Amino acid sequence: MSAKGLNLNTVGYNCLICALCKNGKVQEALQVFAEMSSKECKPDIYTFNSVIYGLCEDNKLEEALLLYHDMFLEGVIANTVTYNILIRAFLGKDSIRQALKLVDEMLFRGCPLDNITYNGLIKAFCKVGAIEKGLKLFDEMLGNGIFPSTISCNILINALCRIGKVNDALLFLRDMIHRGLAPHIVTYNTLINGLCKIGHVQEALNLFDSLQAEGICPDAITYNTLIGRYCKEGLFNDACLLLYKGVENGFIPNEVTWYILVNCYIKESNRGVRPSFNMVNFQALSL
Structure with a gap:
């Protein structure tokens, strides 16, 4: 694609390049970028960010880095968005070292880290089991006056639960609520799953009651996790x-729900135990 014949200013070029990059047409975006650079229309930070984003999405990280260095030669200073695009791309390739190098450059240039930067780094450290580093970054974020998002908290709660530190995760939840952060159903599902895995069903049920008291609706994952634990026992x-x-409260059972129950019924029957259906009016359930 060419912008020849079009009387575009920087804003016009930016819109065109951004649209091309977001639609995966990186080569065409680069062509327009080259045309723009050859004219008196000078690329700005938005232009460079769009092209760097497009290159990263196209897995051309080395080219993205080269363009990042070139922008300084053009007198354009990278901003937090630039760094977040590159850091996210390298973390996606499990290249934490390169991502941290970019963070160092970011700080050296006086460019502030934001929630997006921290979330990406925390997630990356937790993914490789370096949860302490993730927690340290969380504290650093607070120390820098950045209010954490629910996403940041969910990442750490999930990581703690994965290694069996459910009590630490519960303490983290309390601290999260104390700071004024509203837990999401994902937060509760992670903790309920963690409690069920270590056999603390009653605590999981208490949490189940708590989330409803907070006005949060349990979803299929919540119910299937608890039903699955009951069946396992x-x-x-x-x-x-x-x-x-659950059905009385609007829950619609899915295939996973029925698989868990049918599988449990068969196993119990094979053990010589005949589960009773007297407690439940199955005719009221919508199959």
């Missing part, structure tokens, strides 16, 4: 009762 009737109560 052979408590088929309790699982069915929870299902029935």
Whole structure:
């Protein structure tokens, strides 16, 4: 694609380049970028960010880095958006070292880290099991006056639960609420799953009650996690009762729900145990 014949200013070129990059047409964006540079229309930070984004999305990270260095030669200073694009791309390739190098450059140039920067780094460290580094970054974020998002908290809670530190995750939740952050259903699902995995069903149920008291609706993952734990312990009737109560509150069972229950019923029957359906009016359930 060419912009020849069009009387575009910098804003016009930026819109065209951004649209091309977002639609995966990076080569065409580069062509327009070259045309723009050859004219008196000078690329600005928005131009460079769009092209760098396009190159990163096209897995051309080395070319993106070269363009990042070139922009300084053109007198354009990288901003937080520039660094976030590059850091996200390198973290996506598990290249934490290069991402941290960019963070160092970012700080050296006086460019502030934001929620997006921290979330990406925290997630990357947690992914490789370096949860302490993730927690340290979280504290650093708070120290820098950046209010954490629910996403930041969910990443750390999930990481703690994955290694069995559910109590630490629960303490983190309390601290999160104390700071004024509103937990999402994802937050509660992660903790309920963590508690169920270590056999703390009652605590999981208490959390289940708490989230509803907060006005948060349990979803299919919430119910399937609890039903699955009941079934794992052979408590088929309790699982069915929870299902029935859930349906009364608007829960629609999915294939996973029925698979868990049918599988449990068969296993219990094979053990010579005949689960009772008396507690549950299955005719009221919408299959």
